[in-house]
Amino acid sequence: MNQLETIKQNVIKCTKCDLYKTRTNSVPGKGNFQSDVIFVGEAPGRNEDKNGEPFVGAAGKKLSAALEGAGVSREDVYITNVVKCRPPNNRVPNTNERDTCKEYLKNEILIIKPKIICVLGNTAFNSVLGGSEITKFRGKLVRKDNQLYFLTIHPAATIYNQELISTLNEDIKKLFNLITELKNNKIVSIDIEYTS
Ligand code: URA
Ligand code: SF4
Secondary structure (H helix, E strand, O other): OOHHHHHHHHHHHOOOOHHHOOOOOOOOOOOOOOOOOEEEOOOOHHHHHHHHHOOHHHHHHHHHHHHHHHOOOOOHEEEEOOOOOOOOHHOOOOOHHHHHHHHHHOOOOHHHOOOEEEEHHHHHHHHHHHHOOOOHHHHOOEEEEEEEEEEEEEEHHHHOOHHHHHHHHHHHHHHHHHHOOOOOOOOOOOOOEOOO
């Protein structure tokens, strides 16, 4: 079994935090293990809990559309969440749940070694980089401990807001332009340096 498959099996049977009691299915990350980018959301919603796959509901459609707009198919990338089980009533996962679950994300990153980690929305921004106010920092490229991160809004924020759809779509295009530049060994400019 490959290493990502091992994580997946561990997530499926995980009982490390109380969210296992109310979930229907755990939602392991999914996608291309050779992807240049990992997308990190908050936590599964109702559809994801039902299907056991990340971003398959309304927010997922927005993410897929943004990817298509950038000429990228969902299958080409790797998509995951900070927390792998649905919090009841879609509440924001608490600190204990995030801290308990974060080893899985850490290992997904270690295995895939993405050029850029794309942080989707405030919860992921806070969990992964300790940040807040994603609307202020979206569209920016961050470097921390030699890892690059790209910040954008959560796709769910675009569901009832047409203006934010173009924000998301433009950010995702910028993300893949940055990836192309990195692959061509061009020097990209870092917007924010985080020190740990
Ligand atoms: N929202 C998330 O943050 N993650 C999902 O997988 C679906 C919706
Ligand atoms: Fe385990 Fe994470 Fe699910 Fe909690 S949310 S039970 S830590 S997989």
